[in-house]
Amino acid sequence: MTDPMTTRRLYGRRQGHKLRLGQADLVETLLPQISVPADGPLDATRLFGGDRPLEVEIGFGAGEHLAGQAMARRDTGFIGCEPFLNGVVGALGHVRDEALDNVRLHMGDALDVLERLPDASLSRVYLLHPDPWRKARHAKRRMINHGPLDLIAAKLKPGMEFRLGTDDPTYCRWAMMVMGQRRDFVWTARTAADFLTRPEDWPETRYERKARRQGREVWYFRYVRI
Secondary structure, eight states: OOOTTTOOOOOSOSOOSOOOHHHHHHHHHHHHHHBOOSSSOOOHHHHHSSOOOEEEEESOTTSHHHHHHHHHOTTSEEEEEOSOHHHHHHHHHHHHHTTOSSEEEESSOHHHHHTTSOTTOEEEEEEESOOOOOSGGGGGGSSOSHHHHHHHHHHEEEEEEEEEEEOOHHHHHHHHHHHHTOSSEEEOOOSTHHHHSOOTTSOOOHHHHHHHHTTOOOEEEEEEEO
């Protein structure tokens, strides 16, 4: 099977509905101010002007969770990675409305950013509701694969967290299988309630609420880097 770390192609549409005038203005004016630099090594000083804890969200959707975390801990630097323009626009709106100066955005592949960060530099990595790629022949496209997980493990500080959320049964089973093979992460759950109940410091998104309204369960996985 092809290693997903060497198959650096983003699948799906890069843009959905046409941007409104105000949204286009955010892309033209705010995004350049808070974009992750396009090349070179990255660290807290380069991104935020000084040393501080760093966290990364892979595929932040409309940016609700990213903004919620950034509002709760303004002394932490948050790097959000999302390849789709309409999601980036949603995050830009949160950054503007909440005056978030501790958020940096990358419109593209999260692995490109992770590779440029120092090893053992991250306090937390989030992967919430990734595309499940349900067909078996597409399994190599899933972010929960050993190639990306090797990189995430390298960038997390020992004792820090990797969080995964999904409402897809196929992805849930796949993630439990793949993560169960890892020796560099330990699952924190001790009872079913531990991954069926959203932690207090895990901001809920509209996507999660919609999933529940439609009768889908949501699973919350928390793994500690060892």
